Amino acid sequence: MDAASDPSAPESLLARAPDRAAPTLADWAWAAAGAAALLPLTIVELVRAVLTSQTIPWAVVVGVLYFALHLTVAVRRRSPRGALIAASAVMLALTAASLPDAPTVVVLLPSSLVYLVFVFTAAASDDRWADGLALVVGIVGAGLMTVVAIAHGSSTAAPVQPEPAALIALAGFLVASIGAAWALGRYRRESRRKRAAQELGRAQAAELTVQHEREAIADERRRIGRELHDVISHSLAVMVAQAEASRVLQSRADGAADPRARIAIEQVVATGRAAMNDMRGLLTVLAEPDPEPEPEPDDGIVGAALRAPSPGLADLADLALRASGPERIVDVDSTGEPRAISPGTGLTAYRVAQESLTNTLKHTRAPTRSRVQLDWTADALVLTVSDDGTAVTDGRRPGAGRGIRGMRDRVEQVGGRLESGPRGDTDGWMTRATLPFDSHPTDREPRDD
Numbered sequence: 001m002d003a004a005s006d007p008s009a010p011e012s013l014l015a016r017a018p019d020r021a022a023p024t025l026a027d028w029a030w031a032a033a034g035a036a037a038l039l040p041l042t043i044v045e046l047v048r049a050v051l052t053s054q055t056i057p058w059a060v061v062v063g064v065l066y067f068a069l070h071l072t073v074a075v076r077r078r079s080p081r082g083a084l085i086a087a088s089a090v091m092l093a094l095t096a097a098s099l100p101d102a103p104t105v106v107v108l109l110p111s112s113l114v115y116l117v118f119v120f121t122a123a124a125s126d127d128r129w130a131d132g133l134a135l136v137v138g139i140v141g142a143g144l145m146t147v148v149a150i151a152h153g154s155s156t157a158a159p160v161q162p163e164p165a166a167l168i169a170l171a172g173f174l175v176a177s178i179g180a181a182w183a184l185g186r187y188r189r190e191s192r193r194k195r196a197a198q199e200l201g202r203a204q205a206a207e208l209t210v211q212h213e214r215e216a217i218a219d220e221r222r223r224i225g226r227e228l229h230d231v232i233s234h235s236l237a238v239m240v241a242q243a244e245a246s247r248v249l250q251s252r253a254d255g256a257a258d259p260r261a262r263i264a265i266e267q268v269v270a271t272g273r274a275a276m277n278d279m280r281g282l283l284t285v286l287a288e289p290d291p292e293p294e295p296e297p298d299d300g301i302v303g304a305a306l307r308a309p310s311p312g313l314a315d316l317a318d319l320a321l322r323a324s325g326p327e328r329i330v331d332v333d334s335t336g337e338p339r340a341i342s343p344g345t346g347l348t349a350y351r352v353a354q355e356s357l358t359n360t361l362k363h364t365r366a367p368t369r370s371r372v373q374l375d376w377t378a379d380a381l382v383l384t385v386s387d388d389g390t391a392v393t394d395g396r397r398p399g400a401g402r403g404i405r406g407m408r409d410r411v412e413q414v415g416g417r418l419e420s421g422p423r424g425d426t427d428g429w430m431t432r433a434t435l436p437f438d439s440h441p442t443d444r445e446p447r448d449d
Helices: 025-053 056-075 080-096 110-124 128-154 164-252 259-286 301-307 313-323 343-363 402-413
Strands: 328-335 368-376 380-387 417-422 429-436
Touching (some): 025 110, 056 110, 080 110, 110 128, 110 164, 128 164, 164 402, 313 328, 313 343, 343 368, 343 380, 343 402, 343 429, 402 417
Parallel strands (some): 328 368
Antiparallel strands (some): 380 429, 417 429
């Protein structure tokens, strides 16, 4: 089913055509009501004309024409154009039956008012051809009826000669009736179009709301994906590097306990615990809220993970300590006058430093020396993370991976700029993030996850 055939489709609301099915019970009821109100008066006038002129065949023909006119009312909505043409043909025949030789002007009998229903229906329909035809044919018909009335009254057989003022009033009444019916039909059509436009607007607004909700969900999924990538990638890289260093130190000690090996193992354990805490906090966001959660035993680690704020610049020292190890040195320096920054900017700076140090551990051979430099300028915080490591493959590191894309997305989200690439003066890699102090429209408060 296409949009044009589906009445519930928003696209078809404005262009919805009138009901063209078979006449409904309401259509027959309207036709019967009109016939019940006007046809008896018309028959009385015909009987009176027959009694004075003894023209029974003429009266029967006129009665059949008016009965057909009333009957056509039931099908006016099925085909406004066809019903208008049929009604106009009946009115033209009645006009011919009202010529001066006829006993009376039958085209002016009460049932002729039914023709206004067809003018109204044609003007209210979406058929522009029927709309224009109704106005033109209606006015022309009003003129013919006036001419017939004048001709019938001017004949020698007429008992009473009509006054000019009465004829002018008749012409004005007929034209005004046609114009009023046509104007009401146009108003009905415009009102229906306005309601359809309002329905379409509401449907589009609802669709936009759903689309915005989907985009928000997609953004949240991407954000959680970046967080998971940062936590897992950094933690595993640190754990692998520290475990490898511990193995090397233990092999060099020839059975003797090396304190540096113990420190490396402790770093592995601490990093693993921190990663588990971060993972619990992130996965809690994905869980459905329980209106009445059952109390669970708290070992102190889970509760602390849920209550811990998002990391920021104050946590760079701990980050450097976790990334440090045997043959892996990380320094943190700062120049300029520190200023207050938003939590979102602080989290972005932390994640950029974390991802950069993770790339050093994953893609370079030891020994390496990394430097995390914070430069506080007049209008921005410039974070530079560089190292002097040699790549483990062909001397180049991937520049289009998920980690760098995630860093760039984070930095651009707070209105900043990211540069990442090989150092030109020596081996190594450098990442520089420029984070403005002014709040950016997309700088959102980080969640404690």
